Amino acid sequence: GAGVSQSPSNKVTEKGKDVELRCDPISGHTALYWYRQRLGQGLEFLIYFQGNSAPDKSGLPSDRFSAERTGESVSTLTIQRTQQEDSAVYLCASSLLAGGKWEQYFGPGTRLTVT
Amino acid sequence: RKEVEQDPGPFNVPEGATVAFNCTYSNSASQSFFWYRQDCRKEPKLLMSVYSSGNEDGRFTAQLNRASQYISLLIRDSKLSDSATYLCVVTMNTGNQFYFGTGTSLTVIP
Numbered sequence: 001g002a003g004v005s006q007s008p009s010n011k012v013t014e015k016g017k018d019v020e021l022r023c024d025p026i027s028g029h030t031a032l033y034w035y036r037q038r039l040g041q042g043l044e045f046l047i048y049f050q051g052n053s054a055p056d057k058s059g060l061p062s063d064r065f066s067a068e069r070t071g072e073s074v075s076t077l078t079i080q081r082t083q084q085e086d087s088a089v090y091l092c093a094s095s096l097l098a099g100g101k102w103e104q105y106f107g108p109g110t111r112l113t114v115t
Numbered sequence: 116r117k118e119v120e121q122d123p124g125p126f127n128v129p130e131g132a133t134v135a136f137n138c139t140y141s142n143s144a145s146q147s148f149f150w151y152r153q154d155c156r157k158e159p160k161l162l163m164s165v166y167s168s169g170n171e172d173g174r175f176t177a178q179l180n181r182a183s184q185y186i187s188l189l190i191r192d193s194k195l196s197d198s199a200t201y202l203c204v205v206t207m208n209t210g211n212q213f214y215f216g217t218g219t220s221l222t223v224i225p
Contacts, residue, residue, distance in 0.1 A: 033213070042217035043159070043202075056212075091158055095213075099164075101147040102206055104213055106158035 002026065004107035006092050012113045013082055021077045021110045025094030031102070034067055034077050035091045037109075043091065049075065082114045116141050121203050121216035129224050132193050136219045138203030139185045148179055150188050151202040153218065159202055162188075193223045 005024045013019050025032050034046040045059035049069040060066070064082075069075040079086055089111050095104040121138045128134045140148075148165035163170065165177040165186050176189040186205075190197055203216035 035215075043215045045213075045215075048212065093213075101164065102213075103149075103161060103164070104204075105161065108158050 004092055004094050004105055006090075006107040006110050008110055009108065010111045010113075012115060015084060015114055016081055018078065018080045019082055019112065021079075021090050021092075021112070023075045023077070023092030023094075023107060025073070025075070025092070026096070026105060028072075029094035029096045029105075030072050031095040031104075032069055032072075032075050033093045033095070033104070034075070035093065036061075036088045037091060038088045046077070046090075079112075082112075084114045087112055087114045117216075118142060118207075118214040119203055119205055119216040121219050123217060123219060125220040125222060127222045127224055128193055130193055130195060132223075133189065133191045134193055134221065135190075136188045136201055136203075136221075137185055138187070138216055138219075139183075140203075140205045140214075141184070142205075142207055143181075143184060145184075145205040145207055147206040148177075148186050149204040150175075150177055150186075151204055151215075153200045153202055155199075159215075162201070190221075193221075195223050195225060198222045 007022045030051045032049045036044045047067045048056040064080045067077045089109040091109045093104045093106045095102045150162040151159040152162045153159040165179045167179050169178045174191045178187045200218040200220050202218045
């Protein structure tokens with residue numbers, strides 16, 4: 001079946017511009033996550049949505065970052081006034097309960113380059 | 116202290132070798148455990164879940180030691196295609212908060 005999809009796959013933007021990244025989770029997955037991965041580094045948790053509960057925003061690095069999710073479907077991550085240090089791959093994942101444990105599946109990511 | 120710690124490596128092993136990775140986690144309330152694989156410039160992909168009784172999938176064996184709070188991954192008869200970064204992952208609380216290690220890099224050499 002269809003996996004997690006993300007768009008765009010690549011985004012080049014000028015410093016100071018706003019960008020919006022999109023994630024379409026696997027249908028039926030109630031939980032959705034955003035991560036950031038800088039070149040050669042590990043995954044950095046950003047935000048987590050679970051059903052209709054209030055999102056866990058504890059990983060957002062600054063108030064320039066925000067995310068929304070409509071119900072249990074698409075999510076958008078918005079970065080305002082982009083800075084060069086925002087350059088990274090932004091990964092979205094969704095998860096479901098399988099065999100008594102949650103399993104997480106990733107999209108291909110959006111590679112953001114801020115010039 | 117990080118929730119999950121891994122030796123970053125790199126591990127460089129010849130084809131056919133057996134290699135093992137360990138990972139430690141800090142929270143004894145951790146619920147579920149996984150190994151993910153991440154190829155260069157690709158997204159992480161679930162390799163296998165880890166169960167207390169240990170589990171095997173072909174050349175891959177995963178073990179969990181709750182008392183010592185570590186998990187391991189053993190790869191037998193390494194193939195060139197095993198070259199990747201292996202991520203240790205644990206979940207907490209309700210089971211759907213995921214914590215990733217920084218990964219262990221493996222290169223299998225011809």
